[in-house]
Amino acid sequence: MGHRVRDEFPDGQLFVDLGGMSDRPREPGDVLAELLRSLGVIDAAVPGETGERAALLRSRLAQRRFLVVLDDAAAGAQVRPLLPGTGGSAVLVSSRRRLPGLPARHCALGVMRREEARELLGAIVGPDRLRAEGAEADRVLAGCGSLPLAVRIAGSRLANRPGWTVGTLADFLHDERGRLDQLQTGELEVRASAELSYRHLSVPAATAFRVFGQLPDEPMPGWLVAAATGAADETADGLETLLDEHLVEVVGTDGLGVRRYRMHDLLRCYARELAENDGEEVTMRRRVQVVDALTALARCANASMPTRFLGVLGAPVPHTDATAAVAPAVRARPVEWFESERRVLVAAVEWALRLGSVSRAADLAIELASFFDMRGYYGDWLRTHRLVLDAMPAPSGARAAALLRNLGQLHLYQDRYDEALAAFDTSRALFTQVGHRYGEAVAAVGAGSVYRVLDDLDAALTAFEEGLDGFGTVGDRHGQAVAHNAIASVWLERRDPEAAAPWLTGALELSRGVGDRHREAQVRRRFAVLNELRGEPGCAREELEHALGIFDELGDAHCAAYVQQSIGELCLRQGNAGEASVLLADALNVQRQLGDRRAEARVACLLGEVHRATGRKQSARRYFHRSASTWRRLEARDQAESVDAQLRSLR
Structure with a gap:
C-alpha cells in the first residue's frame, strides 16, 4: 500500500x-x-x-x-x-490486533481470493509450471487456505525443488497433522507466525483457542466452545480476545441469531497441536461435554417441535451453564436450531463413536431422527443410525430398538420394504424384551404401514390394532390418534368409507385434543379420500387444501409434496388437466430431491396421463418411460408392466 x-x-x-x-x-x-x-x-x-x-x-x-x-x-x-x-x-x-481506540479507518485483511493466491504462487514458481499442473496447484492453495504467508512458503519450496511436481507438495499438505511441518522454509514458518499471537493470550483465550482444534471444522456457536471448556463466562471473554487478535472470525449468525465463529484451517492445525499437550484426560472430558451438550439441547428442541415424532426419544436432562443460556432460544425455534447445528450434530455422532461411547452416540442419533424426518435429510439419517448400529456388538436394549424403529421408517420412505419390515420386527422384539410397551406399539404401527403398502391389508389391520392396544395401555393419546388414522387407511384401501369414518373422527378428535397439528393434517388427507369415495370431490379438495396449509406452515416439504400429489390426482380425475400438471410437476421435483422413488414413479405416471389427455404425446412418453424405469429399479414388475401398457397405447 x-x-x-x-x-x-x-x-x-x-x-x-x-x-x-x-x-x-x-x-x-x-x-x-x-x-x-x-x-x-x-x-x-x-x-x-x-x-x-x-x-x-x-x-x-x-x-x-x-x-x-x-x-x-x-x-x-x-x-x-x-x-x-x-x-x-x-x-x-498494521497490527494483528484490533485497535478500536485509534481515530482511523480500519481495514480488516482476510485471506486472498483464489485468483490472487494463484497469481502469487505463479509469480514464485513460474506461470508455465502453474498452467501445466493447474488442478494440483488448486490443491496446494487449498492446503494453504489462501493465506499469503503460506502461499509464499509453498511457492518457495517448489521453486527450490525443481524435481518436485506441484502434486507432490499438494499430497504433503493433504495431511492436516503434518501440514504445518511442510509450511516452513528458511526463516518463514506458519507455525512460528501463529505462535507469536498465541503466546500473548490470556488463559481463557488460550483455552478457547485450543478447543477450536478439537471441534469439527464447521462454524461454531460460542456456547459450544463454552460447553467444551466448562467455563461459560470466561469463554465468552476469551472469544472476544480471539476476535481482537484475529485468531477467529465471525462468519455470520445462525437461525437463532447466535454468532458463528470460524478459525482458519492452518490456525486450527496449530490449535490441534497445542491441544494434544493438554493430555488425554482433558481432551476426552471436553469432547464428552460437547456431545452431552448437543444431546441435551436436541432433547430440549424435540420437546418443542411443531410435530410429534412417532419414535422413542430421551428424557430431558439438566442444562449446564453453557447450554442454559441458549436453551430458551432453542425452545422458541427448535427447527431453526436443528438446521443451524445439523452438520455439527452429525459430526458429533461420529465423534462419540471415536471416543468409544456408543451409548452417547446412540442417544444423540435417536434425537436427530425427528428433524431428519421433517426436513427429508435421509442421507444423514441413514448414516448416523447405521454407524451406531454397526458399532454395537449385537442389537439389544431400548437404544438399539429405537434406532431400528427409526431405520425401519426410513427404509419404508425409500421403498426398501423387506429391510423396513425386518427393522420394525426386530425393534418390536427388542422393546418386548425390555418391557417397553410404547416402543412395541410404535414398531407395530410401522410394520402395519409396510403391510399396507404391500397390499396385505389383513396383516396391516392386525398390526395397527395391536399398536392401538399398546398405546391405550400406556395412555398415549397421540399414539392412539396415529393408530386410529392407520386403521381408517385400511378401510379406505378397501373402499369402505363408512367403516373408515368413525376411525377418522376419533383420530381427528385425539389429534386436536393433544394439539398435534401435523397429525391433524394427516387425518384430513384421509378425510379427503373418504369424501371422494362418497362422491363429494369439492369437500375432498377443501380437506386437502387445509392439510397443505398446515404442512406448509410447519415446514414439512415431504408431506406437503404428498398433498400436492393428492390434489393433482383429484384435479386429473375431475378433468382439470392444467392445474393437475402444475401441482404434479412440483410434487415430482420434491420427491426426486427427497429420494422417495415410489412416489416419484407414481407422480411421473400421473404426469404421463395428464399429457396424454391434453394431446402432448411426446411429453407423455417421456414421463411414462421415467415411471416405468423407476418401477423396474424398485423391482415392482406389476407396476412397471402397467405403465408399459400405457406406453403401448400411445403408438
Whole structure:
C-alpha cells in the first residue's frame, strides 16, 4: 500500500517496526526518538520526555507530506503518541490486533481470493509450471487456505525443488497433522507466525483457542466452545480476545441469531497441536461435554417441535451453564436450531463413536431422527443410525430398538420394504424384551404401514390394532390418534368409507385434543379420500387444501409434496388437466430431491396421463418411460408392466 501511494507524499516515507508481537514491544518514547533522528534532529536536540518528543514530531511534520508506516503495533496506546497532527502527512498502521481506540479507518485483511493466491504462487514458481499442473496447484492453495504467508512458503519450496511436481507438495499438505511441518522454509514458518499471537493470550483465550482444534471444522456457536471448556463466562471473554487478535472470525449468525465463529484451517492445525499437550484426560472430558451438550439441547428442541415424532426419544436432562443460556432460544425455534447445528450434530455422532461411547452416540442419533424426518435429510439419517448400529456388538436394549424403529421408517420412505419390515420386527422384539410397551406399539404401527403398502391389508389391520392396544395401555393419546388414522387407511384401501369414518373422527378428535397439528393434517388427507369415495370431490379438495396449509406452515416439504400429489390426482380425475400438471410437476421435483422413488414413479405416471389427455404425446412418453424405469429399479414388475401398457397405447 505504501508503494502505491508514495507519489502522494513527496517528502518521503518513515517506516518503524513496533515489535508488537515480540516479548518486549517498543516504547513510544524510543520510537519517537528514532523518527526524530530520521527527520534530521540530532541526539542532543531530542527531548527527554515522551510528550515533548511527540510535540516536536508533530511540529516537524506540520508543513510536510510524509507517509509514516507503523508495522506490528501492540495496542492503540503505543501508536497514539506517534501520530502527526494536522497537515498533509498520513499514517499506515498494521497490527494483528484490533485497535478500536485509534481515530482511523480500519481495514480488516482476510485471506486472498483464489485468483490472487494463484497469481502469487505463479509469480514464485513460474506461470508455465502453474498452467501445466493447474488442478494440483488448486490443491496446494487449498492446503494453504489462501493465506499469503503460506502461499509464499509453498511457492518457495517448489521453486527450490525443481524435481518436485506441484502434486507432490499438494499430497504433503493433504495431511492436516503434518501440514504445518511442510509450511516452513528458511526463516518463514506458519507455525512460528501463529505462535507469536498465541503466546500473548490470556488463559481463557488460550483455552478457547485450543478447543477450536478439537471441534469439527464447521462454524461454531460460542456456547459450544463454552460447553467444551466448562467455563461459560470466561469463554465468552476469551472469544472476544480471539476476535481482537484475529485468531477467529465471525462468519455470520445462525437461525437463532447466535454468532458463528470460524478459525482458519492452518490456525486450527496449530490449535490441534497445542491441544494434544493438554493430555488425554482433558481432551476426552471436553469432547464428552460437547456431545452431552448437543444431546441435551436436541432433547430440549424435540420437546418443542411443531410435530410429534412417532419414535422413542430421551428424557430431558439438566442444562449446564453453557447450554442454559441458549436453551430458551432453542425452545422458541427448535427447527431453526436443528438446521443451524445439523452438520455439527452429525459430526458429533461420529465423534462419540471415536471416543468409544456408543451409548452417547446412540442417544444423540435417536434425537436427530425427528428433524431428519421433517426436513427429508435421509442421507444423514441413514448414516448416523447405521454407524451406531454397526458399532454395537449385537442389537439389544431400548437404544438399539429405537434406532431400528427409526431405520425401519426410513427404509419404508425409500421403498426398501423387506429391510423396513425386518427393522420394525426386530425393534418390536427388542422393546418386548425390555418391557417397553410404547416402543412395541410404535414398531407395530410401522410394520402395519409396510403391510399396507404391500397390499396385505389383513396383516396391516392386525398390526395397527395391536399398536392401538399398546398405546391405550400406556395412555398415549397421540399414539392412539396415529393408530386410529392407520386403521381408517385400511378401510379406505378397501373402499369402505363408512367403516373408515368413525376411525377418522376419533383420530381427528385425539389429534386436536393433544394439539398435534401435523397429525391433524394427516387425518384430513384421509378425510379427503373418504369424501371422494362418497362422491363429494369439492369437500375432498377443501380437506386437502387445509392439510397443505398446515404442512406448509410447519415446514414439512415431504408431506406437503404428498398433498400436492393428492390434489393433482383429484384435479386429473375431475378433468382439470392444467392445474393437475402444475401441482404434479412440483410434487415430482420434491420427491426426486427427497429420494422417495415410489412416489416419484407414481407422480411421473400421473404426469404421463395428464399429457396424454391434453394431446402432448411426446411429453407423455417421456414421463411414462421415467415411471416405468423407476418401477423396474424398485423391482415392482406389476407396476412397471402397467405403465408399459400405457406406453403401448400411445403408438
